[in-house]
Amino acid sequence: xxxxxxxxxxxxxxxxxxxxxxxxxxxxxxxxxxxxxxxxxxxxxxxxxxxxxxxxxxxxxxxxxxxxxxxxxxxxxxxxxxxxxxxxxxxxxxxxxxxxxxxxxxxxxxxxxxxxxxxxxxxxxxxxxxxxxxxxxxxxxxxxxxxxxxxx
Numbered sequence: 001x002x003x004x005x006x007x008x009x010x011x012x013x014x015x016x017x018x019x020x021x022x023x024x025x026x027x028x029x030x031x032x033x034x035x036x037x038x039x040x041x042x043x044x045x046x047x048x049x050x051x052x053x054x055x056x057x058x059x060x061x062x063x064x065x066x067x068x069x070x071x072x073x074x075x076x077x078x079x080x081x082x083x084x085x086x087x088x089x090x091x092x093x094x095x096x097x098x099x100x101x102x103x104x105x106x107x108x109x110x111x112x113x114x115x116x117x118x119x120x121x122x123x124x125x126x127x128x129x130x131x132x133x134x135x136x137x138x139x140x141x142x143x144x145x146x147x148x149x150x151x152x
Contacts, residue, residue, distance in 0.1 A: 075088050078127075
């Protein structure tokens with residue numbers, strides 16, 4: 001396959017945007033795929049309170065107030081202030097994901113995105129939740145809020 005054609009397809013995927021058929025500008029959805037652009041505005045994550053954590057065998061969902069969610073399909077790290085835990089989608093990993101339950105009710109104090117797709121969320125008492133993007137071929141995690149889905 002022509003490398004130029006592949007590069008164009010990748011660029012188009014990164015810039016993929018679509019709108020719903022409802023005709024209302026409030027329903028426009030923006031979708032970004034793989035990595036995080038350097039100019040992405042993640043300020044909507046600031047001060048979000050973690051309300052629930054849903055643990056599946058191959059996915060973990062973090063639900064925040066204001067209808068913000070982060071679902072993870074690949075890998076995340078959780079530092080509880082003393083020890084770091086690494087979750088990957090595999091059988092038996094639920095106990096690792098369960099460590100994040102201590103964040104329930106906590107608010108994000110700081111969020112930082114990186115071009116390589118890493119997203120760092122800092123919580124009180126030095127706790128850190130880091131979402132990784134280890135694959136350029138597969139979806140790693142999604143950040144969703146009303147009107148926007150960011151796929152990394």
